[in-house]
Amino acid sequence: MAERTLRGARLGGQSFEDERGIEFAARQQVGYRCPQDHEFEITMSVEADVPAVWECPRCGAEALSTAGIKPEEKAEKPARTHWDMLLERRSEKELEDILKERLELLRGGEIGPAHLHRANAKKRSASA
Known part of the structure; x- marks a missing residue:
């Protein structure tokens, strides 16, 4: 087993892959604000559908997009008795x-x- 290990490498260490020549996907920052005025940003792909609601990482409440994206109103069916x-x-x-x-x-x-x-x-x- 000792002959198969990489010398100088540690568990959970750095990757030996090189980032040269790699083109990262275009990204955007999307801002959200929860009812308790916690503001945060999420990094998303430019191609992603930006959700109108995201869970606040601080309090867990539903945060609304600061970009003015409104959540879709779901048509509620009347309760059938x-x-x-x-x-x-x-x-x-x-x-x-x-x-x-x-x-x-x-x-x-x-x-x-x-x-x-x-x-x-x-x-x-x-x-x-």
């Missing part, structure tokens, strides 16, 4: 018929919790 979804599948007339049928079954003791039927059975046997 269970009733809305139910009405997509059935009409109100159908729902009324189903409710009436289920109430008759419940009152007749054919469906529902057992403790309700025992109480009803006692009442029926006491009245008979």
Whole structure:
């Protein structure tokens, strides 16, 4: 192993690659300001789509671009309730018929919790 190591090199040391002849990508500085007035700049490629919002490195709040780029307003969909979804599948007339049928079954003791039927059975046997 000792014969394969580079003499004078240390772990995490400098790179032995040369930067001559390398052309770096064009960059730009993009400024941001958070609600707590922390200002900072991010280096980005000129070709990059600059986001309107960036997380503040000091407080973690959403910082807005100082270049006047506005965040896109997202169209919020109205909240769909269970009733809305139910009405997509059935009409109100159908729902009324189903409710009436289920109430008759419940009152007749054919469906529902057992403790309700025992109480009803006692009442029926006491009245008979």
